[in-house]
Amino acid sequence: MKFENTLEFAQKLDGEDKLRSYRDEFYFPKVNGKQVIYFTGNSLGLQPKRTQKFVDEVMTDWKNLAVEGHFHSEKPWWDYHEQLAAPLAKVVGAKTEEVSVMNTLTVNLHLLMVTFYRPTTKRYKILCEEKAFPSDQYMLQSQVRHHGLDPEDALVEVKKREGENFWRTEDVLQKIEELGDELALVLIGGVNYYNGQVFDMETITKAGKAVGANVGWDLAHGAGNIELKLHDWDADFAAWCSYKYMNSGPGNASGVFIHERHLNKKDIPRFEGWWGTKKETRFLMKPEFEPMPNADAWQLSNPPVLSVAPYLASLEMFEEVGMDALINKRDRIVAYLEFVLHEIDAEMDGTTFEIITPEDRGTQLSVFLHGQGKPLFDYLMENGVITDWREPNVIRLAPAPFYCSYEDMYRFGQILKEGIKTI
Numbered sequence: 001m002k003f004e005n006t007l008e009f010a011q012k013l014d015g016e017d018k019l020r021s022y023r024d025e026f027y028f029p030k031v032n033g034k035q036v037i038y039f040t041g042n043s044l045g046l047q048p049k050r051t052q053k054f055v056d057e058v059m060t061d062w063k064n065l066a067v068e069g070h071f072h073s074e075k076p077w078w079d080y081h082e083q084l085a086a087p088l089a090k091v092v093g094a095k096t097e098e099v100s101v102m103n104t105l106t107v108n109l110h111l112l113m114v115t116f117y118r119p120t121t122k123r124y125k126i127l128c129e130e131k132a133f134p135s136d137q138y139m140l141q142s143q144v145r146h147h148g149l150d151p152e153d154a155l156v157e158v159k160k161r162e163g164e165n166f167w168r169t170e171d172v173l174q175k176i177e178e179l180g181d182e183l184a185l186v187l188i189g190g191v192n193y194y195n196g197q198v199f200d201m202e203t204i205t206k207a208g209k210a211v212g213a214n215v216g217w218d219l220a221h222g223a224g225n226i227e228l229k230l231h232d233w234d235a236d237f238a239a240w241c242s243y244k245y246m247n248s249g250p251g252n253a254s255g256v257f258i259h260e261r262h263l264n265k266k267d268i269p270r271f272e273g274w275w276g277t278k279k280e281t282r283f284l285m286k287p288e289f290e291p292m293p294n295a296d297a298w299q300l301s302n303p304p305v306l307s308v309a310p311y312l313a314s315l316e317m318f319e320e321v322g323m324d325a326l327i328n329k330r331d332r333i334v335a336y337l338e339f340v341l342h343e344i345d346a347e348m349d350g351t352t353f354e355i356i357t358p359e360d361r362g363t364q365l366s367v368f369l370h371g372q373g374k375p376l377f378d379y380l381m382e383n384g385v386i387t388d389w390r391e392p393n394v395i396r397l398a399p400a401p402f403y404c405s406y407e408d409m410y411r412f413g414q415i416l417k418e419g420i421k422t423i
């Protein structure tokens with residue numbers, strides 16, 4: 001389709017948008033009395049209007065039933081989290097039994113390392129991407145040290161090539177090949193938080209498994225954003241947060257995937273708690289741990305229902321819409337945003353900024369600002385464009401398909417143009 005950088009054209013695209021009605025299902029903040037253009041669904045998704053009802057339900061049950069709510073509320077709390085597994089499994093391409101919701105992302109990565117990072121004298125190295133999200137770096141370094149190893153030796157990073165802004169799959173594969181039987185684990189952010197790149201998870205997983213390593217994915221920026229087929233790709237594990245594209249609220253619960261070949265095992269290394277034991281015998285309070293037959297075996301505590309409730313609300317929306325429809329809109333709106341950016345750049349002198357996100361991408365475009373930098377970012381924020389700043393000179397734009405409109409993209413372009421002229 002040939003795009004046009006006009007309000008009429010943007011409104012025409014909105015008219016054709018099958019997800020259009022979902023925009024009204026979210027609360028938008030306001031700046032100067034006007035609804036913002038929200039580009040930070042990759043950081044914190046907007047609040048769905050229906051979420052309040054899900055939280056209120058729990059509050060009301062707690063008020064009226066107190067402890068009885070565990071078993072006698074309409075959605076009993078003791079297995080409340082189980083309702084999330086089936087819809088969430090569809091979002092990440094897993095079997096229902098391979099998915100569970102618990103804790104928060106970094107906590108879950110640590111817990112999954114207990115199972116999937118079992119260094120030996122020979123096989124102890126971990127492959128990750130250079131400049132992985134800092135929490136992942138700290139997690140990996142501390143895990144390696146916990147095993148008495150030196151992060152300098154045990155952590156191997158795949159680097160971008162000189163002068164390039166993205167990682168090449170062939171460089172990841174070459175490192176895997178090089179490390180061979182020293183490689184214990186591959187753990188990479190499936191969608192990079194900084195440049196928005198989507199890694200070729202299928203190929204990398206296959207290569208990692210071929211040399212005998214475990215392969216896991218941090219999908220903080222992947223869940224609810226791109227098509228995932230965790231089961232078919234044969235990944236060992238994955239974890240993600242729910243507050244970005246999954247719109248479940250600040251710091252909210254994390255999802256985990258554990259491949260079915262690791263389920264239903266009593267002897268697997270794992271940190272355990274009472275919510276991982278079989279439901280049937282849990283309240284017999286026996287000393288023996290009998291694992292749940294699914295990913296819930298990794299659960300430790302009884303679920304924090306008040307934080308799981310917003311995730312359930314969000315998943316109801318993902319169920320209604322489906323990932324295919326979200327991805328269709330995502331591809332179109334991101335292409336339109338890219339077009340608008342190029343149009344504005346061309347109207348100026350063609351050197352104002354550069355998109356550093358490669359072709360393999362999801363919702364996010366990362367834009368390196370030449371020249372104006374921080375003052376231009378400040379101008380955008382003051383004028384109702386919510387984006388974020390990443391050093392040294394990058395703004396990230398993620399038009400979440402659930403609630404961003406094509407008109408937003410057009411209007412953003414006009415504000416950006418004004419900003420470049422003004423500063």
Ligand SMILES: Cc1ncc(COP(=O)(O)O)c(C=O)c1O
Pocket residue numbers: 104105106107133135136189193218220221241251
């Ligand atoms: C790629 C990635 N990994 C890990 C984290 C840490 O998440 P949490 O604070 O929920 O542990 C984030 C948070 O934004 C992230 O983007």
